[in-house]
Amino acid sequence: MTSPLLEQLVEAFRVLPGVGQKSAQRMAYHVLERERAGGRRLADALAAAVEKIGHCARCRDFSEDEVCATCASAARDVHQLCVVETPADRLAIEQATGYRGLYYVLQGRLSPLDGIGPGELGLDRLGARLGEGEVSEMIIATNPTVEGEATAHYLGQLARQHGVRPSRLAHGVPLGGELEYVDRGTLSHAFGTRSEMT
Amino acid sequence: MTSPLLEQLVEAFRVLPGVGQKSAQRMAYHVLERERAGGRRLADALAAAVEKIGHCARCRDFSEDEVCATCASAARDVHQLCVVETPADRLAIEQATGYRGLYYVLQGRLSPLDGIGPGELGLDRLGARLGEGEVSEMIIATNPTVEGEATAHYLGQLARQHGVRPSRLAHGVPLGGELEYVDRGTLSHAFGTRSEMT
CATH class of the missing domain: 3.40.1360.10 (Dna Topoisomerase Vi A Subunit; Chain: A, domain 2)
Structure with missing residues (x-):
């Protein structure tokens, strides 16, 4: 690549889950060619999130406040x-x-x-x-x-x-699933815990 | 979601190519749970790239310098x-x-x-x-x-x-490809421009 900054960007994108060298390149080029404003927003959102998001004191979910909106x-x-x-x-x-x-x-x-x-x-x-x-x-x-x-x-x-x-939570056959493709453990469990039709 | 900053981050990730709502959520959670330092680096790299990378005056490729390393x-x-x-x-x-x-x-x-x-x-x-x-x-x-x-x-x-x-560039059958799966236009072109074996 012609640009060290671009190489750093490609390398940095690889921390994201499921992003390899090729996807990282595509992301970097996409941002530079077509989405500079979006890239700027992503940089700001990332910096703010990493900096400010901690855990809610009540439920331990992510929250930038002491207590999250749900708990409050x-x-x-x-x-x-x-x-x-x-x-x-x-x-x-x-x-x-x-x-x-x-x-x-x-x-x-x-x-x-x-x-x-x-x-x-x-x-x-x-x-x-x-x-x-x-x-x-x-x-x-x-x-x-x-x-x-x-x-x-x-x-x-x-x-x-x-x-x-x-x-x-109840265990059993997923809705819309086909019995043929449900794993044995689930099927056995669902069979054993069958309920009477009403 | 419990956190407005987290929602903004998910929304911001969607500017990346091939990233929908679900992948964006996964990226945001991954960064917050396991890769805060990497997220910080990505934010910095993105900001620097969007800010400083322009085009080489000679070849128009991306470069943060007036003339890129290849041209120079x-x-x-x-x-x-x-x-x-x-x-x-x-x-x-x-x-x-x-x-x-x-x-x-x-x-x-x-x-x-x-x-x-x-x-x-x-x-x-x-x-x-x-x-x-x-x-x-x-x-x-x-x-x-x-x-x-x-x-x-x-x-x-x-x-x-x-x-x-x-x-x-030469057009023709890709190396390692199977003729059966090569599209008609390419095959016809490759047939027409066949060369003598030496």
Whole structure:
């Protein structure tokens, strides 16, 4: 390339997930040829986000405020608390469901081998919150992976210790899916937990 | 989302080519969760690139200097000039071939319907350069599209006006390709321009 700055830009784009050398080049050329104003906006938005976005003191989701808008909202039901692994999981639930309760974002899952224990996930703070007595149901929405299940198990015990009712998302055949292509574990689970037609 | 800054960041990522809402979210979360330092570097690189990268006064490729390193290099053959449509085309040729001559980047192709004529492509400056008498061969490497071919035709005439020999990249069956999957136009062209085996 003719420009050292351009080379640095291509290299910098590669921190983004799924962006290799070729995509990074395409992005750099696209911005320089057609989107200088957009590139400027992206640079500013990135700098501001990296600088100012921290974690909400209540739910640990990303927020530039001490307490995020959801936690501060008077319109949400404080009796329900949905626990998720990541901000992306929280967003998916918020967009897909009509849930009006609050969230708690672990920012990870229990993984002793990686040195991630209850402390790293803020479970002490979650316990203290359950102890406040406002929450009556804790909806555990960790991922259905081995580590997610272990985390769910731990969370369930934590809830019961504080007299809070724990619940789990339903597992089964996805809507619109074809039985032929559903994995065995899911199919076996769905078969075992079948319900009577009404 | 819980954070207005995060929403702005997601929106800003969408200026990148091939990045929709979902990828933009993934990029934003990735940067905030795992790559804050990389995000900072990307913001700086983008700001610097958008601000400082202009066009080389000789070849019109991207450069933050008045004249780019290639044009300023004493090691390049000034008698050959390869004309390409975009900086990406130039990079592809530079990386794939052993070409040691100079380049001229049109930053587009003739397209009267879009208001892109010889002036927008800097063809007056290209003509003046050919008039300097240094260039003996002009390698026309525009894309084999309708507009690229029209541009090539125009460039060929321009070269001859200045006593410069114009040449075109060879068209034909790509190496490693299968005849069955080569498009008809290419196959017909390759058949018509077959050469004797030696």
